[in-house]
Amino acid sequence: xxxxxxVRHAAEAQPARSGAPARAVTRTxxxxxxxxxxxxxxxxxxxxxxxxxxxxxxxVSFGIWVxxxxxxxxxxxxxxxxxxxxxxxxGTHKRSALEIxxxxxxxxxxTNAFTxxxxxxxxxxxxxxxxxLAIDVMCDLVADSVLEAADVETERGVILExxxxxxxxxxxxxxxxxxxxxxxxxxxxxLISGTxxxxxxxxxxxxxxFYRRRYTAPQIVVAAAGNLDHAAVVKLVRQALRGxxxxxxxxxxxxxxxxxxxxRTKPATTLVEPKETEQAHVILGCPGIDRxxxxxxxxxxxxNVLGGGMSSRLFQEIREQRGLAYSVYSYASQYADSGLxxxxxGCAPGKVDEVLSLTRAELARVAAxxxxxxxxxxxKGMSKGSFVLxxxxxGSRMSRLAKGELLYGDxxxxxxxxxxxxxxxxxxxxxxxxxxxxxPMSLAVVxxxxxxxxxx
Numbered sequence: 001x002x003x004x005x006x007v008r009h010a011a012e013a014q015p016a017r018s019g020a021p022a023r024a025v026t027r028t029x030x031x032x033x034x035x036x037x038x039x040x041x042x043x044x045x046x047x048x049x050x051x052x053x054x055x056x057x058x059x060v061s062f063g064i065w066v067x068x069x070x071x072x073x074x075x076x077x078x079x080x081x082x083x084x085x086x087x088x089x090x091g092t093h094k095r096s097a098l099e100i101x102x103x104x105x106x107x108x109x110x111t112n113a114f115t116x117x118x119x120x121x122x123x124x125x126x127x128x129x130x131x132x133l134a135i136d137v138m139c140d141l142v143a144d145s146v147l148e149a150a151d152v153e154t155e156r157g158v159i160l161e162x163x164x165x166x167x168x169x170x171x172x173x174x175x176x177x178x179x180x181x182x183x184x185x186x187x188x189x190x191l192i193s194g195t196x197x198x199x200x201x202x203x204x205x206x207x208x209x210f211y212r213r214r215y216t217a218p219q220i221v222v223a224a225a226g227n228l229d230h231a232a233v234v235k236l237v238r239q240a241l242r243g244x245x246x247x248x249x250x251x252x253x254x255x256x257x258x259x260x261x262x263x264r265t266k267p268a269t270t271l272v273e274p275k276e277t278e279q280a281h282v283i284l285g286c287p288g289i290d291r292x293x294x295x296x297x298x299x300x301x302x303x304n305v306l307g308g309g310m311s312s313r314l315f316q317e318i319r320e321q322r323g324l325a326y327s328v329y330s331y332a333s334q335y336a337d338s339g340l341x342x343x344x345x346g347c348a349p350g351k352v353d354e355v356l357s358l359t360r361a362e363l364a365r366v367a368a369x370x371x372x373x374x375x376x377x378x379x380k381g382m383s384k385g386s387f388v389l390x391x392x393x394x395g396s397r398m399s400r401l402a403k404g405e406l407l408y409g410d411x412x413x414x415x416x417x418x419x420x421x422x423x424x425x426x427x428x429x430x431x432x433x434x435x436x437x438x439x440p441m442s443l444a445v446v447x448x449x450x451x452x453x454x455x456x
Contacts, residue, residue: 022044022250023044024041024043024234025041026041026230026231027041029050030413036053036054036055036225037052038051038052038401039053039230041230042253043217043234043238044251045217045241045247045248045250046216046217046248046250046253046254047218047221047237047246048220049223049224049230050221050222050223050224050401050402050405050411051225051228051233051401052224052226053227053228054226054227054394054397055227056227057226058127058128059128059226059227060128060131060227061123061124061226062124062125062131062134062135062138063122063123063223063399064122064123064139064142064220064221064222065119065121065220065221065402065403065406066119066120066142066214066220067118067119067219067221067256067257068119068214069115069117069118069120070116070187070191070192071335072214075185075198077202079159079191079192079195080194080202080210081115081192081214082193082194083155083194083202083207084120084210084211085114086155086159087145087147087152087155087207089101089111089141090145090146090148090151091145092144094140095141097151100141103133103137104124104126104133104134109125109127109133110125111123111137117188117335119406119407122138122142123138123398124138125395128226128228132236135233135236135240136240139222139237139240139241139244139246142220142246143215143240143244143245143246144245147204147208147211149204152203152207156202160199160200162193163193163195163199166193170275170446170447171281171327173273174283174344174444174445174446175344176191177283177444177445178285178340178442179340180271180444181266181269182266182286182287182340182442184265184266186264212245215245216248217246217247219254221402221405221406223398223402224398225394225398225401256336256406256409257337258336258337260337262290262337262338263335265287266442267440268440269443270443271444271445272445272450272451273446273447274450276448277446277448278348279349280346280348280351280352280448280449281344281445281446282352282355282443282446283342283343283344283444284356284441284442284443285441285442286340286341286342286437287338287340287341287439288332288333288334288340288341289332289334289339289436290336290339291336291339296332296334297383297423297424297428298429299341301376301379301380301383301424301429302366302371303330304378305378306330306343306362306366307328307329307331307343308329308330311378312329314330317358318345318355322358324351324354324358325345325351326346326347327346328344328345328346328347330344336407341436343359345359349448349449352445352449360441364437366437367433367436370426370429370430370433370434371426376424376425376429380421384418384421384422387417388418
């Protein structure tokens with residue numbers, strides 16, 4: 001459930017007047033009683049730095065978020081963003097791959113990264129006293145990687161093994177198959193990792209070009225949460241980036257992705273990946289809503305009631321009462337201009353028909369009759385509780401800052417977000433359920449079947 005609304009960023013880095021140097025602009029965004037003081041600085045280059053000071057913590061999570069993901073690739077580039085994520089840890093002009101990892105691990109810290117369809121994140125978690133080291137290392141690897149030809153070949157092999165490993169995990173593969181069923185050849189329907197056919201011929205020059213064209217200061221958000229001082233973090237970030245390709249002329253921060261035009265999805269279809277597995281993996285679902293849609297709060301409640309926990313309708317019906325599946329849940333994925341709503345189940349191949357029949361019946365029942373007042377209250381409680389409990393560590397707070405800035409362009413205070421959930425009415429949820437769950441459903445299946453097994 002993302003932030004929205006109240007904290008708009010009108011003041012950005014201001015270009016020089018009368019030849020004076022551009023200056024950084026800092027604002028206090030909130031002083032949240034459930035958290036710490038949140039401040040935001042826009043550097044002259046357009047790079048943004050957000051921090052949440054939480055003095056009670058003894059650690060800091062520091063992340064560099066780039067508004068580039070797999071949906072920003074052309075077909076032949078598929079996997080470039082993920083390939084680049086691997087390569088940035090392989091060495092810079094100042095550090096080798098071993099030095100990057102050993103410097104952080106020597107102080108008990110940890111580093112990692114991940115690529116999504118709409119952004120890439122590089123992060124470290126360290127003791128508060130080691131934050132200057134983490135900032136220097138992480139800024140160095142994101143801004144100034146050398147992308148040696150030998151490292152490209154080494155990581156190509158690693159990524160191809162990762163793709164092969166993913167293919168051996170049918171519970172993961174079915175989610176990618178479902179995305180393809182809904183989005184087809186659109187970038188949102190492609191694998192984040194790319195495929196063997198796209199990764200194998202990818203050249204260092206192509207990756208280098210993607211790196212320098214996409215990793216620009218206006219596209220980057222730096223976020224940190226924990227026992228820190230905002231001004232010190234900004235100073236350390238500027239020092240670490242000085243003289244690198246991210247130390248650029250004055251520019252405005254990039255706008256977040258627009259919600260229009262809406263992504264065109266495919267008509268409802270069935271995709272089956274035949275595989276001799278002990279368990280069948282199925283996903284039944286449809287296009288959902290985008291992440292800026294005000295109904296996302298009602299969707300969170302609806303999702304909780306349908307398949308968001310052990311008390312949900314689907315879990316109770318399919319697992320608890322009938323024992324047909326170990327894992328069954330519903331979920332919503334939201335992008336700038338599209339979304340998904342789906343139900344996943346893993347069950348014995350011989351039970352697939354019954355599981356799908358029960359799932360379809362429950363979705364139709366909720367579409368026609370809605371949910372109850374008691375379910376509404378429970379769904380709201382789950383939404384609020386999961387959000388607040390998710391803010392109990394510096395990593396989640398750092399992510400909240402970055403996603404608010406990168407994906408929405410604002411940061412919703414915790415109290416307001418909870419109030420938005422509380423404001424969801426029974427009519428809101430039931431109207432959304434009637435619309436969403438009446439849509440034609442696509443089906444993705446991985447297991448010992450063929451397309452004809454689901455022709456009906």
